[in-house]
Amino acid sequence: MLILGIDTSGKTASVAICNEKNVLSQTTILTKLTHSQVILPLVEKILKDSELSLSAIDGFAVANGPGSYTGLRIGISAVKAMCLALNKKCIGISTLKSLAYNCLASKGTIVPLMKARPDIAYFGIYKSNGKVITQVHEDGIAQVSEILDLIDFSEDIVLVGDYAEECYEKYFKDKESVRLSPIHERLQLASSLCQIAQLEELYSPEKLDASYLQITKAEKDKQKNN
Numbered sequence: 001m002l003i004l005g006i007d008t009s010g011k012t013a014s015v016a017i018c019n020e021k022n023v024l025s026q027t028t029i030l031t032k033l034t035h036s037q038v039i040l041p042l043v044e045k046i047l048k049d050s051e052l053s054l055s056a057i058d059g060f061a062v063a064n065g066p067g068s069y070t071g072l073r074i075g076i077s078a079v080k081a082m083c084l085a086l087n088k089k090c091i092g093i094s095t096l097k098s099l100a101y102n103c104l105a106s107k108g109t110i111v112p113l114m115k116a117r118p119d120i121a122y123f124g125i126y127k128s129n130g131k132v133i134t135q136v137h138e139d140g141i142a143q144v145s146e147i148l149d150l151i152d153f154s155e156d157i158v159l160v161g162d163y164a165e166e167c168y169e170k171y172f173k174d175k176e177s178v179r180l181s182p183i184h185e186r187l188q189l190a191s192s193l194c195q196i197a198q199l200e201e202l203y204s205p206e207k208l209d210a211s212y213l214q215i216t217k218a219e220k221d222k223q224k225n226n
Contacts, residue, residue, distance in 0.1 A: 001058045004043070004082075005193035008035040008075035009067025009095040010114065010162055012187045015042040017050050017057070018194035025050040026191050035074045043078075055086055061197035063188060064092030065211040066114060066122040066139070072210045080205040089202035092209065093193050096124035096139045099160045101192035102185040104128055108156030109136075115163040116141050122213055123147050141213050144171055153177050160186055 002024075007014040013035050016026035025046040031038050047054060062079040065072050076092065083090045099112035107130045114122040121144050125137035137150055144167055151157060153175055159168055160181040172178040180186070 001198060002052070002056060003059050003061055003194040003197045004046075004054075004057045005061040005190035005197065006039060006043070006075045006079055007063040007095070007098065007188040007190045007193060008039055008071040008078075009063040009065065010071065010188050013038045013042060014188050014190040015039065015046050016190035016194050017046055017052065018191055018198070020198055023191045023194075024052075026189070028187075028189060030187070035071050039074060039078055054082065057086075057088065059088055059197060059202045060090040061190075061193040062090065062092055062208070063095045063098055063193060064209065065095060066116070066141070066213040067095050069210075069212065072212070076208055076210055080208055083205035083208075088205075090205050090208055091197050091200055091202045092211070093196050093200075094124070094139055094211065095188060096122060096161075097126070097133075097135065098188060098192040098196060100124065100126040100128070100133055100135075101195055102189055103158050103160050103181050104133055104195075105130055106156075106158045106181070108158065109152065110158050110160060111147070111151065113144075113147075113159055113161040113163040113167050115166070116214065119144055121147060121163050121167065125150060139211075139213060148172075162187060 005016045013031050014028040017024045060079045062075045096112040100110045103110045110126045124139040157178045
């Protein structure tokens with residue numbers, strides 16, 4: 001199955017086309033532009049590089065959160081539009097789960113960390129046997145100090161995500177079992193979305209929505225005014 005994946009949840013814009021065995025094309029940019037300016041040109045580029053038409057794609061995968069509110073909406077809107085135009089199915093995938101899949105070959109515990117606010121992280125806890133990843137703690141948002149209490153440091157642990165290096169230096173550096181993921185695996189990769197989508201059931205684009213893990217600014221403002 002040909003899957004086109006889009007990740008606009010963070011600082012990188014990443015697009016990939018994969019089948020069950022190969023990454024046919026992938027482009028990932030740490031961009032200073034807004035995702036709305038770069039994501040569709042990236043889609044066009046990887047289709048051209050792969051010598052494929054958009055209609056040849058069987059399904060779409062997109063990071064649905066947590067992450068940048070605006071970035072998530074851009075990626076989700078793009079996937080919805082393509083699915084509706086082509087009558088294709090899609091799937092929204094946790095950004096944290098996708099980050100864990102960057103480290104599939106690392107046996108042990110994988111802890112994705114994305115910065116929400118200073119000393120507060122979006123996080124998940126996953127385990128890998130080198131071939132299969134299982135989730136052992138639901139994705140959430142918490143003080144990094146609280147996350148430490150959830151981790152079994154007797155196992156090998158890999159930190160991944162845009163908050164991984166900062167948290168490692170501040171909270172994990174003295175723990176021998178903890179290491180940082182390599183820089184080429186540390187941020188979001190659309191190929192990981194595609195890999196997960198091959199294992200999951202796709203659905204209609206009407207069901208696709210974001211999972212922010214915390215209330216949006218608009219919701220906070222509304223609460224203040226009530």
